[in-house]
Amino acid sequence: MTQERTDLLVVGGGIDALAAATIVARAGRSVRLICSEASLGEIDASWEFHPGYRSAGLRCLSAPRPAVVAKLRLEDFGYRSRLAPTTEESRPLSEPLLDEMAPILATIQEFADGAPRELIDPSFLEMLRLGGTLHRTRRAMGKYAFADALRVLPMSIEDWLSERFDEPRLRAQLAAPALFGGWVGPLSPSTAFLWLLAHAGGAHEPVGGGPALVSALEKAAREAGVTIETSTTVDGWTLEQGRVVGASTDGGELRAKQLLSTAHPSITLLERLGAREVPAALREDLGAYRSRGIVAVMHIALDCPVEGPEQRWIGDSPLDWERAFDAAKHGTIPERPCLRLRVASADDPSIAPEGCSVLKLQVFAVSVVGPDEADRQRETLEARVLEQLARVDENWPGAVVASELITPTDLEHHHHLPGGHLEHGELALDQVFSLRPCVGIGSYRTPVPGLWIAGAGTHPGGPFPGSSGVLAAGQILADG
């Protein structure tokens, strides 16, 4: 049965999918959004992982960029933001660094706010614009600070911080945010850039985290008239005369004039399209797109209240973090996994019963393993994470009611994330902006007519939730 043809079929239930669907629907187009899960939000959704205890998404999201909030009128749909919690002692240290680098952050944000800019084959006009951007950044920083910033960008975060801080424990606290988007340890070159990229997302985050943002977006999408169908599994794209005209799903074939997919780029362009439809050069580039996940997430239900800071970094020195990365790099389990610990129930008390708590742990660093190793990895890792928690508060291990560990292997098998990377691909100097996921599809348009791509695996990626959806929608609308 062929259904009526919609203007745009959005495949994916995440933040970027909802954002794009909303914008296009508001322009008067008919938009249908389908996702395979029973509820929206993908990895940013909330679910009951134990009776009475809910999770708060797998990522720790920054607030969407102000332009994205405004464009989607998110605040009309209940979205609120707040200053993200940081460790008390690290804020006064990181703030001077951020102030010093403010013009660089602003430049990264300027890049993130616009459609990807052609860096490999710039037109003369684009070269002038790039020159102008550099000139403005330099003027804002002063010539000495600008030259120093050029030096800092390719450095490792540990090298940079070592120039200013002697105390390894503080350096570890400060460096940690750089390590959750790439495939790096604190000694890896270019992590200073990743640190700035992480902070370019801004100091704010959605109240209620990812799930609250998803819920606001869902309201916005429904109000705009987007037809939303959950629990719909996509098998592949339907091609007619080299053009994508829809998707085949377990509910039959859905036809549309345009199709936007927010899945991992390899799923959108290789798996669902059929490798034969992709030009050889692009197939090669996509094959080389790196998305080795090294972050696992663990939700923990505690039957006690949690005092103290809402966010902590657990890992005593930069070398501890580096050792954890080494383990993942060589496919072993770190002796002492390092942690980003969030007291998720402090932000949203409704996810835990009265007097109880939910912790969200992002565990660094865990590699993807084969099926026969998965159980052993899970057991060992769980035990080691609990040991680490006991070092924070000796009462916690005894208060654990239940826990749920999602490893990169799980992300790969159960969350459609090839490589198990939460951000749909590593953030790296050669995988950002118009190079994400690779040259030629940096502007959301794919080489196959009718097929568009957005999501964390495209410009500007995970540090800027919703941006790629809004920007892709703009391109789709401009296309007529």
Place this chain on the structure above:
Amino acid sequence: MAAVYDQVIIGGGHNGLTCAAYLARAGRKVLVLEARHVLGGAAVTEEVFPGFKYSVCSYVVSLLRPEIIRELELTRHGLELIPLECSFSPFPDGSSLVRWPDQEQTRREIARFSRRDAETYPLFGDAMMRLARFVRPILEMTPPDAIDPGLGDLLDLLKLGRRFRQLDPVDRLRKIQMFTMSAVDFLDRWFESDALKAPMAVSGIIGTFLGVRSPGTAYVLLHHYMGEIDGASRSWGFARGGTGAVSCAIADAARSFGAEIRTEAPVARIDVRNGEARTVVLEDGTEISARQIVSAVDPRRTFFGLVGREHLDPDFATSIERFKYRGSSGKVNLALDRLPNFTSRPGDGPHLRGDIAIAPSIDALERAYDEAKYGRWSSRPYLNIVIPSVVDPTIAPPGKHVMSIFVQYAPYQLEGGPESWPQHREAFGDTVIETLEEYCPGLSDSILHRQVLTPWDLEQEFGLTEGNIFHGELSLEQLFFLRPTAGWARYKTPVKNLWMCASGTHPGGGVMGAPGRNAARALLKARV
């Protein structure tokens, strides 16, 4: 006191000598001061054991600029380069790979590991040559001023931009990837076989404290192709008589132009008055004045050792302090009473006439780096071995051989501090021999003498700060207009009349001579 010399150059390494030669050639009255009894710095030949002559530190001539050979007529002054015939990589499983100058021979070798890689290998070479051609003129540039770019600097940058745009878009992307990707990630895009990738990847890490998987290491892969585009028969080779012969030929050229060279003349300090360098004071108290003083020692020794912090602007001093050295390599020189016998290719053969890389796999190389990060030398280090006596009988007694082993990683910052190196020196040497024994059983029995140089020794004996063979890490943030620091990458320093001319300046280390030549050009242009 009136200036006797136009320029006095501190340090008789190959860059100091090159700079001197070019200045003398332009009619300047030049004096070179070398602390040791022998010229060459780290490009030196010494008879360490009777009858055995070693290229003690730098062991292959890789990047020596052909224009220097030509302009200084080094061949006439006795330089003779012997090309390395091949690159031989034995593996633990008894297999091996040899890359020859002959493409067809190499293709067959690689095809034993991967047919696909064998077909790709020449294409990779072509792509690298195109990119090397783009980089080559940059080596000869005086870097632009990053702080106060003048019109000339902007024009230079525009020219660079235009040349970049003239590259094919695919090459442009590759160029960007080479600056940002790791050697392994970059090679992964081309090749599938570890046996090929591992020995290729190591050229990305030599002299840095980074691993083959560290971002930014892809860039140095280019260096291997730099020589080939200059029309030299092969980019890598030995100098007959050892690497010191390069320095000696340059010194001879300099003398022929009238330069004066003194050895065993260690400099104690540079006398600075009112922000102006006037006099060089030797350790024996002799004072030598010159219109300009040119330092061929590394930036830290120059500014903190010879000038003194009190004469420096605090911000400048901080930036020099932040310039990273952290030597990561050592050297083992052996005297052998017979040729080594590799399990994978027994007996003598052309495979011993090239360089031999012990780089068993990408993972093994990465593990070697991982150990060094925490202050231990690698238990199974990367080794790069040459046996120059096979092609140059002048350096060993008949029938005997010298073997030079470059070893990475040997971190300067050992767990017990760098000063604990001397007590571990022999254990470190044992690690190297044990590693090599796995490929070359019986080697130990053929060793007549052994010299082990740790990063500490390189610092103490050769004046290389923290044992860094390149006068400062060759990492992206320390190259071009940032070497050694932004605003002072044009060979001139903030101390009036004090200049720099060695590997701590653009384009950096290796027996290349380019910093010395570029510095001389900048000095000759400068208005005094």
